[in-house]
Amino acid sequence: MVGASAAKTGRRQAKEQQHDLLFDRELEDLPPELRWREWMLRVEAVIFASAEPVSRETLARVVGRDCSVDLLIDDLREELRDRPYELVSVAGGWQHRSRSAYAPAIRASQAPTRGGAAALSEFEAMVLMAVGYFQPVTRSDLSKIFGKEVSRDTIAALRGAGFLSSGPRSPTPGAPYTYVTTPHFLSAFGLETLRDLPDIEALEDAGLLSGQAVQAEIDSHGEAEEGEDSSASV
Known part of the structure; x- marks a missing residue:
């Protein structure tokens, strides 16, 4: 079985090399x-x-x-x-x-278009943007940010659309999964990098974010980064 797989790989590589020789760059x-x-x-x-x-x-x-x-x-x-x-x-x-x-x-x-963002509810879009800002972030963290529960179904819908994937386990008790955005997220929303995300105030202005929770999350992330820097310097 291993020999057959190696032979198949070898044939594919040989075909690619032949194509490279024939293609005039x-x-x-x-x-x-x-x-x-x-x-x-x-x-x-x-x-x-x-x-x-x-x-x-x-x-x-x-x-x-x-x-x-x-x-x-x-x-x-x-x-x-x-x-x-x-x-x-x-x-x-x-x-x-x-x-x-x-x-x-x-x-x-009404012509069908290729690519782009899947049809998301307003809340799903806001959750997705929040992950973009605070990643890696747990579902519990997201619920605190929005002041209401972010359901597993919401996360599943965003994962199914290719916008989210699992990040590292959180160091908090129980080691819950965290979530991060994917390259498809950048492509669908026309972003080159996460630095191109709009100002966080736009999410709060939409009325779906708790301003105090957002600031607390920003502060906690900042403290965590400072702790990591201090540990690295010891």
């Missing part, structure tokens, strides 16, 4: 301006075809060794300046996104 037979143009088109095609943000490492597989992916992206963004869609940096990669000015037209058309 460098395009040395083309003049520089046509070579650059072809690389641009390749990068755009890969991003367009992908359902998830495409990383720099992935794009580097279809262009020359000395080609700057970032400069190619800059040129593509310039070409798309007058189009209803653009290239955006999300979740550590690039993805085509419709410009926000055309969102009403897209909604009015």
Whole structure:
């Protein structure tokens, strides 16, 4: 059984190596301006075809060794300046996104769209954002933040939609599970990193957060981080 698996892996690797030999990344037979143009088109095609943000490492597989992916992206963004869609940096990669000015037209058309955020209730969306701010966070912590219980069904719905995954066990009694956001969360909400999350006050203004609980949670996280720093320095 092990031998069959190893043989299958070997055949796959050999096929990939053969493909690499046949695929012309460098395009040395083309003049520089046509070579650059072809690389641009390749990068755009890969991003367009992908359902998830495409990383720099992935794009580097279809262009020359000395080609700057970032400069190619800059040129593509310039070409798309007058189009209803653009290239955006999300979740550590690039993805085509419709410009926000055309969102009403897209909604009015009722056409099915690919990717994006699943349909969440207002409360589910707020819980998801709270996890984004305070992760890793337990369900009990979330209930304190919102001033009411966050049910297991709410967490299960967010996990099922691919927005949450399990984090490390909490050091509190009982060692409950904590929850963290996933790369899909960043992609669905058009965020490059968690630093792009809106101000925490927006959640409180929506009336679903307890301001005192939020501040207490922020303070407790700060104290925990200071404790870790002190331990590390001993």
